[in-house]
Amino acid sequence: MTRGPIxxxxxxxxxxxxxxxxxxxxFRKWSAAALAGRIREADLAIRVVGTKEGRALNRHYRGRDYATNVLSFPAELPDGLPPGVRMPLLGDLVICAPVVAREAREQKKPLAAHYAHLTVHGVLHLLGWDHGDDREAEAMEQLEREILAGLGIDDPYLPGPD
Known part of the structure; x- marks a missing residue:
């Protein structure tokens, strides 16, 4: 854990x-909450897209022919950085607005809360968190709950009100 302002x-x-x-x-507030105590400095880009672009990116990079809510692209250099060079570039997030809006409606969750959740989720992916198995998924989901609670946002994994 790092301390102090990011x-x-x-x-x-x-x-x-x-x-x-x-x-x-x-988006900056949500990203900062996800990064707080985990990294000292970071540069990242967030692009909010429509269904067509979201689908094209998901198909190209993940081989899945549909638009998804958030895509994370960590900044990685194949050979790393030269000694002494610091690069705070964390990566890029692509958030597909129509998918986010549909999910929020279906899950009966406030739209802003769903955007906050997906931003936190995506930033955690940029930091290397994943949910490839049940253990990883539970750890990542618990961290998301804690970060969102700090923002005053309800547990995103609970069902919305009926």
Whole structure:
């Protein structure tokens, strides 16, 4: 765990009209909460896209022909960095707005809370967290619950109200 303030640069791009979407300030707040105590400095980019782009990226990078809610692209260099060079680049997130909106409706969850959850989830992936097996999934989900609770957001894994 690192202590002290984080130096964070979050670039947010909107590939679709911004009406009804979270602000860049919100995405930065959610990202900072996920990174707090885990990293001292980070640069990351978040791109909010429509279904067509989300589907194309998921198909190209994951071989799945549908749009998904969030894609994480960690910044990795094949040979690492030269000695003494520091690079705070964490990676990129792509969030598909129509999928997020549909899921929030289906799960009867506030839209902003679902965006917060997916942003935290994606940032944790950029830090190397995964959910490839039950043990990893439970650990990652518990961390997400704790981070979101710190933001005043209910457990995202509980069913929404009926």
């Amino acid at each position: 130096r964070l640069d979050v670039a947010v791009g909107y590939a679709i009209p911004r009406k009804g979407l979270p602000s860049a300030v919100s």
